[in-house]
Amino acid sequence: MTQIFAYIPFKNGAAEDVALEYPSAAKKIDEGASLTAVVTGSGADLDKVADEMTSIYSEVIKIDHADLAYPNAEVVRKVLVNIIPTDAIFLTAHDTFGMDLAPGLSVKMDSAYAADMVDFEGIDGTTLKAVRQELGGAVSTHVAIDISSGVVMTVRPGSFAPVDGGSASGAVVDKSGDAGDLSAKRKFLEIVAAEVGDVDITKSDVLVSVGRGIEDEENIEVAQELAEAMNSVVSCSRPIVDAKWLEKSRQVGTSGQTVKPKVYMAMGISGSFQHMGGVKGNPFIVAVNKNPKAPIFQVADVGIVEDILDFMPELTEAINDL
Amino acid sequence: MEILVCVKRVPDTAENEFELNSAGNDLDRDDLVYSVNEWDNYAVEEAIQIVDKVGGSVTVITVGDDESEEVLRREMAMGANNGILLSDDAFEGSDGLGIAAILKAETQKGNYDLIMSGAQADEGAGQVGGMLAAMLDYPYASLVNKIEISDGKITVGREIEGGNQEMNEMDLPCVLSIQTGINEPRYVGIRGIRKVASVDIPVKGTSDLGLDAANVGEAGAKTKRVDYFVPDTGEGAEMLEGSTDEIIEKLIEKLKAKGGL
């Protein structure tokens, strides 16, 4: 029987949403597989998450150790190598922890590796067929993974339907004793909180969000004028912050702000999952992009193929004339 | 400090509209514009800045075909001192583990204190740095957006969810994958590229690296790309068409209905 293990990331005693998504992913890998949750950490937060997981998973492995209080990928990897059978399927989220942990884990487990899975199409013999994306979501690919000696995979958060918790009545298995040597060459020091800016984009019902399509720092003003006409504020994608054209607090996405506006105007943004991961609450999304094949058109409600540098001023003028 | 930076030549997402070839099993690569992976420029810039401060040298390395030499030269024009091209027909079709194994073989011939890569490249996997570190038994940190080096100690910041920064202290040698925004990569002009046009870049293959062809390339790959496909655009947005004036009129109606105006 296929054995699947899923690593549960959590913060302040609450599991991340992906914990509810792994069961759907596991079903698509192999309907008949066993699925075990793995939680590592320390103390009351860990116990709380482990208990919560018993309503979703029939088996929950818990590893409690003071050195696991903060999830240092190197330490967690050492534990997992001792706990997970080498021919198993191991899942973790394609988030900043999973990206830190999983590639090295596959080496230590001598397993195959596959990153950022968005869909699975089942196992045929020892080959798992899966779907992922390349080139910032511009194209998708099928991949065939030889899982005869196990596989480590990251799954994209939000790609698999969340299950309703509460149905399982699983048990927690404490494997803290099997953790082994936890010495590491990398030590966690502290978290430095992201800077707070002068504009809080999370408070605005409408966002005019600009991406690399804005082309030049001077053009930000064009977006600013549209935002003013719409009584809203300007937010942006990551490259705009990397270029230092806008401050970090205006960045929407997994490594920026999570916003829940009513209307999201994506201007010259391609629609990478890291960007869209910060757009929540199912807003009405308007995408303007000069590339008719831009991935943003997959997720937007309304799409317009135009050059934003021409389109935004005209839209601003039309709104001001209302 | 001897620094090795792993770089890759990739199709430029800003310059291309991707189409499939007629067989449907690959991109139509005939007219694709290639460039250096965006993340790698930040890694090379960071390496140059470190060497400017503490001394040493920067070597850029890539696994690729003949054409990949151009990205090495570009990074050398930025200021990297040496380039190494790992190229062999047997490397074709390598998965991440294969690429990491090839890089490991060359890494062990040098004496590097610090190895860097971009946080991810065109495939969006972000895998090679972490694999290389594990193969070498070096510590690893991904998504690094701050590096401080003093007295043989390295402190790195990792950018985590919400833009928060996770600070770590690491032993050297180590492997770091670099996130965009850590610095502002310098501009490279035609003149800079011309200056390094005739610098010798060694090319190494399977036998130079002491690798077994069965373990790399398509033969050794456990994860294989079967095909490419472009999801149906029909499923997505309602596309507004017509003259710009007509589009704006339709858009304003919708924005009014949805609370945008």
Ligand SMILES: Cc1cc2nc3c(=O)[nH]c(=O)nc-3n(C[C@H](O)[C@H](O)[C@H](O)COP(=O)(O)OP(=O)(O)OC[C@H]3O[C@@H](n4cnc5c(N)ncnc54)[C@H](O)[C@@H]3O)c2cc1C
């Ligand atoms: C760990 C990690 C975390 C990340 N976190 C974030 C995050 O929080 N937020 C984020 O945004 N990104 C994040 N990224 C980066 C993300 O992967 C993408 O690289 C980024 O979102 C791309 O931004 P973009 O859409 O503005 O640029 P591009 O992908 O370059 O897209 C620009 C778009 O503009 C269009 N365009 C160009 N010129 C014009 C014009 N004149 N008129 C109209 N359209 C035009 C192009 O067709 C293209 O579709 C993260 C990446 C990693 C690895």
